[in-house]
Amino acid sequence: MRPAARRGRRRARTSSPPLSATQIRWLGALLVCAQLPQAPHLPLWVAAFGLLLVGLRLALLRRDRARPDAPPARIPSWTLVLFAIAAALAVRASYGYLLGRDPSVAFLYILVGIKFLETRTVRDGSLLVALASFLLVTPFFTSQSPLSALAVLPALLVLGATLDVLARPPGHASERRPPQALARAGALVLQGIPIAALLFVLFPRIGAPLWGVPGETGAQTGLSDTMAPGTISELSLSDAVAFRVDFDAPPPPPVQRYWRGPVLSRFDGQAWSLMPRPGTGNLTPWSAGGVSYEVTLEPHGKPWLFALDLPASLPRPAGDDAPASADAGFAFLARDQQLIARTPVTQVIRYAQRSMLRDAYPQADAEEAREYLRLPLRGNPRTTEFARELRARHAGDRELVGAILAWFRAEAFVYTLTPPLLDRDPVDAFLFDTRRGFCEHYASAFVVMMRAAGIPARVVTGYQGGEVNPRGGYLIVRQSDAHAWAEVIVDGAWQRVDPTGAVAPSRIEIGLSQAVAAGEPVPLFARLDAGWIKNVQLAFDALNHEWRRNVVGFNRDRQRELWRDLSIDRYAGWQIAALAGALALAWAGVTLALAGFAQARRERAQALWGEACLRLERAGLPRMPHEGPIAYAARASRRWPQFAIAFSAIAESYAALHYGPPPARPGEHEALVATLARAVDVLPGAAQLRATAA
Amino acid sequence: MTAAASHAPLAGAWSRARQRFFRHAPGDDQSVVLRHSRIYILPSRRGWTMIATIVVMLLTSLNYGLSLGFAVTFALTGLVAAALLHAFRNLAGIEIRPLAASETFAGGRVAFTLSASGGERMREAIEVRAADAAPFVADIPVGAPVTFRLERDAPMRGRLALGRVTLSSTQPTGLWRAWSYVHFPLSGIVYPQPEPGAPPLPRGLHGHDISAPGQGEESDFSGLRDYQSGDPPQRVAWKAVARGAGWYTKEFDGAGGGGPLPLEWAALPRGLDVETRLSRLTAWVLAAEHAARPFALRIPGATLPVGQDRDHRRTALTMLALFSPERAP
Structure with a gap:
């Protein structure tokens, strides 16, 4: 490099005044506060490495202060560039790719540490503050719990204090003591809260993402579009919340709480999958005895919405009064009575829903039935033969269904979360050899038998049951409530049949923990006898529910609901802008007055x-x-x-x-x-x- | 009505607006209290960085539908907005008044002093800046005015106006720069530069010839008189002052303290240009003062009768400083 250019660049760099030791320590504190809420969501090495870099800089600073006459520790910039490249490669190796949300966050997390190592001037300090600010948003990619929100507060406070400390002119005698700086920052944050609340409520939200679909939903748990043996029992090991439901009236009894999800019609001998073209179905007419409720659905990255069997309305975004027409709403009803959203559920959504608690509905047309008779040509010969045998003995479809359920009840079937692995002809192996299975085994075997006997049938997955939280009176449905059952066409109507109920009635009536043997790996919160822990957990969940509904769930629909309450036309941007402007002015006046600004008078x-x-x-x-x-x-x-x-x-x-x-x-x-x-x-x-x- | 006449009110409004917003003319009176109408605020460099960051945070929250992302973004926005109010509050209500302007010779520096008081609030890191003067940064403590001293280079004789003064501050967070203009009619006098190697003083009225100022002073000491304000410091009897005996001024006889000197523009050699003449006369005024001799000064359009004290000297130098070349014959 030519020396002149180099000198020029160095001069440009040093034109900003150098940071004092106090300012560097504040920046270090800010970075640690900004990194800590993110750390639990990162691979361990990333979390530790980022913090280590910040610690290293602070340790060097300490060394410099201990030996004031020695030249200050300097890490050459080019090594830091190498460092950054190495970090990028390591992140790529860890995630498998680099250009995506999560690896980018991990890289940024390390990058602030690297930048901090070479931070010398006040301008570098400003840049670090900006990067740290952005780090405050990233933990919410993975968790928007109240705890995550609390974890960010210290960083916000330290950010204000760091700005204040950075703003003191270079060489100024009075550097602030930490409590003083924090107190001033606290005042700024508090005074800013009205503006924050105003913007939070009034800033227009959008319904769809600006760029791409935020596809990386990560390892979100939930029902998938296929079901192989083991899919649902694995899901049942998670006590993550799937959704919460507020009923207008007392919740229906557990036996009636079938939350309909993906309907699986295709069978390849091993696994069940969705029908490709779902078509459009007819809603069950609403009449007396129906239930209406509001679902707060956790994001699961798939388009399905859940409703009690059978949906009597399309889901309405909370607060939207107009009845959604078939094409306009954000979701539609498929021919198999499944509610499907037009975009995948990647954020918490709330919708109002109505259902009729019935276990049968009329078949739409006779043509449709043939689809539900298909079986692979080969495979599961014993089951097929057994089904045909039963068919020969029972003339009526109803009698046949009853006979199979009675057979399940009579034989020594075991309901368990840990069934043995089945590889070839899994239905045969399950029905005649192992006889140990979870709901997906029973539903799958039942539908295969029905089809072999010439009765159209399919598998319905979803959730069954749920727990009523006495604090708040709402229903918590967890992943451990995931369930699979069957539907068959009997007498021209689709009829729900739950073979699991024949084997383990308590699963349907009470819940998972009652249905399986002691010692099974039932998740903690699915147990009913966990005592005070359970109580604490329910109290916390009630808080979380409110948080989900009103803070995290404050989206475009909630916002429109609010505007409607304020009699503001939802499309009148100027009304909202005027309201925001007037409130902001009022805020400025009040804040100045409270801050002792009666200064117009003379001293x-x-x-x-x-x-x-x-x-x-x-x-x-x-x-x-x-x-x-x-x-x-x-x-x-x-x-x-x-x-x-x-x-x-x-x-x-x-x-x-x-x-x-x-x-x-x-x-x-x-x-x-x-x-x-x-x-x-x-x-x-x-x-x-x-x-x-x- | 002519086009010019129809434009006049518009031009007037334009210049009034310019004055209102930029204070180009020295329209401020004895003291100015900074009020909202005078205070401007824009984001500083760091402020722009922060605003850009907030926009990125906002877009991220929008795209990923992060309600808590919005909450943090807006909390930060609130902090920035509160910082704006504090930046305003740090400047508002400061009373600033002009104190004095010094004199100097061309090539020197004129020092302007202003005082600023912050009233019942501590004002943090107020920067005062005027034209080419080195900025002055200070806190203004409660109830105690701070004197700011701004020095401007004075390359040419004449009046040197302080010009527009900018008070600014980026406190408390460095995100906003609040500033305010005040423009006082405060100006310092810049005397002509004394001619280096100027010829000796001309003959006095009594026919003396001054060979070199200051020569033979000690030998011709004639006595002490009471000190009068304006006596040149080199004539003060410092030994007496040091003893505590009081203030006296030494008086001299003979060649050093001759009769009154006529310093005349007209008596200077022909062919000298205006500035050289002024420089030479300036050198002579200083030499006469140094030699403690009374002098009279006559330049085209102005005459100063014989006199000898500090005010006399100042009047003479001011005459020379403000001499307008159009009056030169």
């Missing part, structure tokens, strides 16, 4: 002195333009000797206030103002002064 000492001078002037002794306070007081004392003490007190305290050195002790200034005020108070009015002089 008190000036006002008191002016008052005293005015009185003397009216009494016939105006102050000469060249006359200082002491000389004026002396002249006044000669005219009115009886008030000499007051005159000299006024003049001396005013002179000390106005011309004296800055107050050395706190309170000195106030004491002088008080003296001045008392002395002015003692001084008689102009009329009396005139009278006494004469």
